[in-house]
Amino acid sequence: MLAAMPPPVPPPTPAPGAPRVRERADACPGALRLHSADDGHLARLRLPAGRLTARQVEVLADAAEALGDGRISVTSRGNAELRGLADGCGAELAPLLAEAGLLPSPTHERVRNIVASPASGLDGLGTADVQLWARELDERLCAAPWAAGLSGRFLFVLDDGRGDVAGLGGDVTLVAAAPDAALLHMGGRAVRVAAADAPRAALAAARAFLSAARAAGTGAWRVRELPEGHEADVRDVRKALAAEEVPEPVLPQGPPPAPGPLGPAALHVLAPLGRLTAGQLRALLPADEVRLTPWRGAVVAGTDPARLPALEAHGLITRPDSPWAGVSACTGRPGCAKSLADVRADAVPGRPGLPVHYSGCERRCGHPHGDRVDVLAAPGGGYLVDGVPVARTDLARAVTTARTAPRTTR
Ligand code: SF4
Known part of the structure; x- marks a missing residue:
């Protein structure tokens, strides 16, 4: 079903101490549910871990030029937005995205909100390659019919231990704690699980949230909206996965990767004011893959860092001392x-x-x-x-x- 939605109306702010009551499902735009803005319709594509294959880069750039305003906005969750879309263009956009593998599950397209350390596995930092966790979590999420009931705002965050994304406000946050262990955080509590179980544990936590939200009856979209007495509890995950509770969980904090080289075969650039032209997106190729980042840039994997001056000539931010960085x-x-x-x-x-x-x-x-x-x-x-x-x-x-x-x- 393709539909253009009117702009969402913000819900009333609850009185201090009062639980937030949501009377409707969230109105977040998606790739199939477009949002109507003053410059045309807007489509938001969820890209788990920000990941695009080389072919998907081409398809997205072509779609922005053919159907939108020629630009791709990078969101603070590393998703992509197309703006300036004409009335009725959803019928053209959806098959393009589906054919490129960007719409693996129409029923789950708005709930694939997964942020993961973008440089994981590329620069020798971090304790585990959480990009692999992101792929498994996405597959499990799309395969679980109940998960389509999550709101379009519910967020999974996967941090490889360097602390670059752990503080981004995930509802469920996984942190690599050792090569064979992960900490799962939700609602101020944490449990330790085996690294091999980490994606499964994140999905179990999301299910615990949905159960708590249904029991509370307040229509919560996010973990922090659950009223007192109905908290989603990581101990439910502990029971399901033989996990061990962590007494005083602390989320790691670290800086995002700086623009520039990332190891021998990867680089990081920022998009000026968070928008890439179709030409700038294509200029990131050749590469194995592109990962859009929560800092509104792109980590490019499987490419030569010596290409950075050429990318700067395309108007991308390639140095941490650029005044436009940040x-x-x-x-x-x-x-x-x-x-x-x-x-x-x-x-x-x-x-x-x-x-x-x-x-x-x-x-x-x-x-x-x-x-x-x-x-x-x-x-x-x-x-x-x-x-x-x-x-x-x-x-x-x-x-x-x-x-x-x-x-x-x-
Ligand atoms: S896009 Fe800017 S102007 Fe529009 S609602 Fe958001 S903050 Fe306000």
């Missing part, structure tokens, strides 16, 4: 009716430093996790930089100061 923006005008400004056109990088995110309204869609400079469009054409009013003409100076000043003095 700069992101929401859709803004003209794509979003809520926006007070064309934030993507107004965005200036300032000097390298803290990440900075530009938003057209207070929803701050797509903002990165962690410490960042907040730039918010204000009525009258100006901006608020970390809450301080700034004229548009003064934005570069204000953003440079905010990105580079020590946090304690700001």
Whole structure:
């Protein structure tokens, strides 16, 4: 079934301490359920672990040019969005994606939300290759009819032990703890499982969440929305998989891989303001595979890092000292009716430093996790930089100061 949906209406915020009650299923767009925006329809393709084969790169780039606005947006979960799609183009898009293996299960297409350490298995860091876990988890997810009942926002995070993605707010987070062991985190608790059981354990945890959500009757989309007394419990996984509870679980924290070479046969680039042109996406080839990242870039596996200067010439960010590294923006005008400004056109990088995110309204869609400079469009054409009013003409100076000043003095 192909359908264009109107923009989602945000649910009312519950009173402090009151459980959130969801009266409807989530309205997240997908590849089959398009979202209607001011610049046309939008399709969001779930790419478990951000993975695209070389052929899928070509198909996605061709689809963006033939059906959309010629660009591919990379989301904060490493998924891909096509924008500017015409009315009725879903009937053309779906078979293209299916034929390329990008729609393995129409009933599960919106629940394949899996983020995994993108450089896993490529740079010698990390304790296990969680890209392999991601593939097994995706296969198991698509093979489980009940899993189609998860919301389009439910998130699995698989961290290879380096801590680059563990803090990205997963509902179920797996962390490689040793070559033969993994920690499964959910709702503030964790259990240790055998590495070979890790994908199966993540799926069991998701099922425990769905059971808890149904028992609570509040329509929760995510683990943190479950009301008191109905928590999803990792101990259910422990019973199913002979897992051992971890007394004081702590999620590892580490930096994302820097743009540049990643070992002898891989590299990492960032997309300017999180969008790739079809030409920039194709320029990543030849490669064995491309992994879109939660930092709105791409890890390219099976390619020569000596290609980095050529990719820079295509407009991609290839060095950590680029001022555009760490700069992101929401859709803004003209794509979003809520926006007070064309934030993507107004965005200036300032000097390298803290990440900075530009938003057209207070929803701050797509903002990165962690410490960042907040730039918010204000009525009258100006901006608020970390809450301080700034004229548009003064934005570069204000953003440079905010990105580079020590946090304690700001
Ligand atoms: S943050 Fe940006 S994209 Fe999100 S609703 Fe506001 S203006 Fe639109």
